[in-house]
Amino acid sequence: MKKKKVITIAAVPLGIAILGGSIMLSSHDSVVSAQSQVLSAAENATKTNLEYIKVTTYGDDPSVQSYTIRIRDKANLTEVSEDYVNGVLQSKIIISEKGSKVTSIGRDFTTNEMTGSTWTLPENLSKENERVLKISLLEEQKQQVTGQDWVESKDSLTKSGYKTAVSELKDRKDVVTIDESNGMLVKKETFIKNGDGIWKSNPSRVEEYKYLDSIPMNIMKNDENIEIKERPAPIIEDKLFNG
Amino acid sequence: MNKTKLFKVVLFFMLFFSILNLQWILSTHAFDAKNTSVFDVKAAGLNVRSGPGTSYPVIAQVTQGEDIVNYCPVAGTGASCPPTSNGGLEWDQNYYPDGSIGYYANAAKGYMAWMNTGGGGTWNYNYATNAVVKRQNNIYNFACPNLNSQVGTMAPGTYVKGDYNDELRAAVCNPNAWTILSADTFISGYANGWNMSAY
Known part of the structure; x- marks a missing residue:
């Protein structure tokens, strides 16, 4: 009788503790680490041969959208980068022939017409380019995400086939999206705080990643029949300087 | 209309057009562009x-x-x-x-x-804060899309300073158009950066 009474008395605070703990836990968002998925996705992203990155930046004027598309073919050692403002091509740089040939095309800001030049780099600089064109464009992204702590985002439940993870730093918040079908990184959005210290609802920068089978034909096409003039390379000396 | 009244009317119009002109200069002259x-x-x-x-x-x-x-x-x-x-x-x-x-x-x-x-x-x-003119250069009121509305000239060897908080700046709509103040004539405006050497 006495033993039963002691158990009954002890059960009351125990029950209260369990109940309280449950309430406390349910009132907080559960934080699930996404560290291993993010690191694995970033690692996978550097393993393909033909990489595509589209970086969109948003300035103070929300109606203005500028983006850069960069495609690197690590097998054929070529790179194409294009700058757009509101969908209009502003400039294009093509590195071809294993890094030895540069073609630079740009829109004349006074006549609005496209103009282009091409040149061949000397031996040592070509070799440097041959070396860097074997490096993944996503290596930098891999280094960045590796140094951050990632947790699953609530949005993961709403996007079928994709997992999102978030990493909050002092001055910025990064959200990455992983394609669950292949475990590859497909997007990174960066958010900054407003003047009141609250995260802005729209990202300030979005990076989209694709893994291609071949370079899109339209990116190599000379749409506007731009006259491309051959000229000497704008080089001081055939050696690597600063930067 | 007596002479005093006529004088006042003329003075009013002179003042009015001066203000209008000043406003036009301020709104369109150098540094209008980012x-x-x-x-x-x-x-x-x-x-x-x-x-x-x-x-x-x-x-x-x-x-x-x-x-x-x-x-x-x-x-x-x-x-x-x-x-x-x-x-x-x-x-x-x-x-x-x-x-x-x-x-x-x-x-x-x-x-x-x-x-x-x-x-x-x-x-x-x-x-860069200053520049020296390398080739005959002109000073203009407007930077974009091309330098236009000439207001002065500068001979080779003329020194100029940046006219934007003492810093040499260029218009983003035309990076060849630099905002300068001529040390010789004290005329400010845009000048072709290709014809100058900054330091």
Whole structure:
């Protein structure tokens, strides 16, 4: 009788503790680490041969959208980068022939017409380019995400086939999206705080990643029949300087 | 209408048109356009790359004394063009005026490492505050799309200072148009950067 009474008395605070703990836990968002998925996705992203990155930046004027598309073919050692403002091509740089040939095309800001030049780099600089064109464009992204702590985002439940993870730093918040079908990184959005210290609802920068089978034909096409003039390379000396 | 009244009317119109003219000058004259920095290259040699980092190909080089202008297409539309940190270096997208490539900012631009952010780093290029005229040059009221509405001339050897908080700046809509104040005539306006050497 006495033993039963002691158990009954002890059960009351125990029950209260369990109940309280449950309430406390349910009132907080559960934080699930996404560290291993993010690191694995970033690692996978550097393993393909033909990489595509589209970086969109948003300035103070929300109606203005500028983006850069960069495609690197690590097998054929070529790179194409294009700058757009509101969908209009502003400039294009093509590195071809294993890094030895540069073609630079740009829109004349006074006549609005496209103009282009091409040149061949000397031996040592070509070799440097041959070396860097074997490096993944996503290596930098891999280094960045590796140094951050990632947790699953609530949005993961709403996007079928994709997992999102978030990493909050002092001055910025990064959200990455992983394609669950292949475990590859497909997007990174960066958010900054407003003047009141609250995260802005729209990202300030979005990076989209694709893994291609071949370079899109339209990116190599000379749409506007731009006259491309051959000229000497704008080089001081055939050696690597600063930067 | 007596003479005093006529005088007052004439005075009123003179004042009115003066204010109107001043307003026009202030609204359209130099510095109406958004502006960007003009830099003077300090390094003996500096690589120009296709992207902000040493993992991007070298496309060109610039050398000590050359002038470059911080420039990216989006800047012309009012958005910012911040530097990118990569590999312990700050990278800017710059226009490197080159006679062979052309007088066109978008065809002669690339990324250059500004400074070493590792502490006590050296500057590969830095803000320019003054310039000297190399070839006969004109001063204009307007920068875009081309320099126009001439207000003065400058002979070779003329010294000019930056007329934007003492810094030499260029219009983002036309990076060849620099905002200057002539040391000889004290006329300010836009002048062709190709005909000057910044320091």
